[in-house]
Amino acid sequence: MNLVELAEKVYWVGVVDWNLRDFHGYETRRGTTYNAYLVVDAKTALVDTVKYPFKTSLADNIRRVTSLENLDYVIVNHVEMDHSSSLSYIMQHAKNATIVTSRRGKAGLVKYYGENEWNFQIVKTGDELSLGNRTLRFVEAPMLHWPDSMFTYLQEDKILMPNDAFGQHLATSQRFDDEVDQAVLMDEAAKYYANILMPFASLIIRKIEELPKLNINPRIIAPSHGVIWRSHPSKIVNAYLEWSKGKTSNKAVIVYDTMWGSTQKMAMAICDAIAEKGIEVHVYQMRRSDFAEILKEILEAKAVIVGSPTVNGSMFQTISAFLRYVTGLKPKGKIWAVFGSYGWGGGAVRAMTEHLKTAGFEVLEPGLQVQYAPTLEELGKCRELGEKIVNQIQA
Ligand SMILES: Cc1cc2nc3c(=O)[nH]c(=O)nc-3n(C[C@H](O)[C@H](O)[C@H](O)COP(=O)(O)O)c2cc1C
Ligand SMILES: [Fe+2]
Ligand SMILES: [Fe+2]
Numbered sequence: 001m002n003l004v005e006l007a008e009k010v011y012w013v014g015v016v017d018w019n020l021r022d023f024h025g026y027e028t029r030r031g032t033t034y035n036a037y038l039v040v041d042a043k044t045a046l047v048d049t050v051k052y053p054f055k056t057s058l059a060d061n062i063r064r065v066t067s068l069e070n071l072d073y074v075i076v077n078h079v080e081m082d083h084s085s086s087l088s089y090i091m092q093h094a095k096n097a098t099i100v101t102s103r104r105g106k107a108g109l110v111k112y113y114g115e116n117e118w119n120f121q122i123v124k125t126g127d128e129l130s131l132g133n134r135t136l137r138f139v140e141a142p143m144l145h146w147p148d149s150m151f152t153y154l155q156e157d158k159i160l161m162p163n164d165a166f167g168q169h170l171a172t173s174q175r176f177d178d179e180v181d182q183a184v185l186m187d188e189a190a191k192y193y194a195n196i197l198m199p200f201a202s203l204i205i206r207k208i209e210e211l212p213k214l215n216i217n218p219r220i221i222a223p224s225h226g227v228i229w230r231s232h233p234s235k236i237v238n239a240y241l242e243w244s245k246g247k248t249s250n251k252a253v254i255v256y257d258t259m260w261g262s263t264q265k266m267a268m269a270i271c272d273a274i275a276e277k278g279i280e281v282h283v284y285q286m287r288r289s290d291f292a293e294i295l296k297e298i299l300e301a302k303a304v305i306v307g308s309p310t311v312n313g314s315m316f317q318t319i320s321a322f323l324r325y326v327t328g329l330k331p332k333g334k335i336w337a338v339f340g341s342y343g344w345g346g347g348a349v350r351a352m353t354e355h356l357k358t359a360g361f362e363v364l365e366p367g368l369q370v371q372y373a374p375t376l377e378e379l380g381k382c383r384e385l386g387e388k389i390v391n392q393i394q395a
Helices: 052-063 087-093 103-113 182-213 233-244 262-276 291-299 317-329 348-358 376-394
Strands: 004-007 010-012 015-017 032-034 037-040 044-047 073-076 098-101 119-122 128-130 135-140 150-154 159-163 220-223 251-256 280-285 303-307 335-342 368-371
Touching: 004 220, 015 052, 052 087, 073 087, 087 103, 098 103, 103 119, 135 182, 182 233, 182 291, 182 317, 220 233, 251 262, 251 291, 251 317, 262 280, 262 303, 262 335, 262 368, 262 376, 280 291, 291 317, 303 317, 303 376, 317 348, 335 348, 335 376, 348 368, 368 376
Parallel strands: 044 073, 073 098, 098 119, 159 220, 251 280, 251 303, 303 335, 335 368
Antiparallel strands: 004 010, 010 037, 015 032, 037 044, 128 135, 135 150, 150 159
């Protein structure tokens, strides 16, 4: 692969992980990349490393520009393993390098990799590091993605390296946003936001608003996963602002599971009623579907309708896992409704309602439950629920 230059003597030295299909439980059907950047000036700085199986590829990429012994600084924007687990290997060779990281970054690196004879330089928001003709500036960005996270800004070239923020799990032979299919790009960016950053919406808004006040107006946004935003940096920043403010479209998502098809019949009746009113609706049987994909659809949906049969007095296991996952991610401003089939005492609808209310979500009550298979009349009730949701979506 050719060396990729973002600006003069600013290189992408990362790796493409074509075969990754599971990123800590997030199904990555398009793989991912671990991006690292090399800035060569009077001093040379490596910004981030890559996941450890790729450590020699990272080293080889750097060596195409300079020797590892020549590295003066290794910037650690984030201690999570996908970005830091090649650090020990790089530091074995980069004998002269100082690790530049946040206070929590240093603590995390010591906890993960033990006490090493590494030189550290702790930085905080606004701190600068001169490389000669060029300057790196740092912005702490706690919880985007972990408490240690920070952004690095190459001032003269206006290149922001925000690590996990603005990323996408997308393996391609292209490195830049204008080289890939825009629908695929935004699909993966939305999925990434929904599953990784959604709980931190208010922090994202504040961080984006803070950047211009620090005189950071990036021309290029170079995240740690996926392609680099060189043509449309404002596209991803605006998308993050809209998602963080809870932007929705007239869309509903139905997530259900079933053992003998009754809850499924209810789901289909609700779906038909919504679709007949011209509202887009997506339906997922939980145990045949991927959490990350569902969350991407929920991101911009106005209503989420969850169905579960009763099993041993409560919800079906995949639905309980789904509800724990979705409430942890704190999607904003949705209409929630629940339904399900039961045999005798019931319990799923009650458990789903309680779970959502405890998480602080507003749920349409009472939830809709039918015994065993729904009759025609009961399917009518399902359609009524669908119509009620449409009215609320359009309200
Ligand atoms: C393993 C199992 C456990 C069940 N436990 C309960 C229960 O505790 N309470 C109840 O009301 N129904 C229980 N049921 C009955 C189901 O809720 C009922 O058959 C329902 O119609 C299934 O809906 P489905 O066709 O969508 O799977 C149980 C069924 C199975 C197979
Ligand atoms: Fe991360
Ligand atoms: Fe990451």
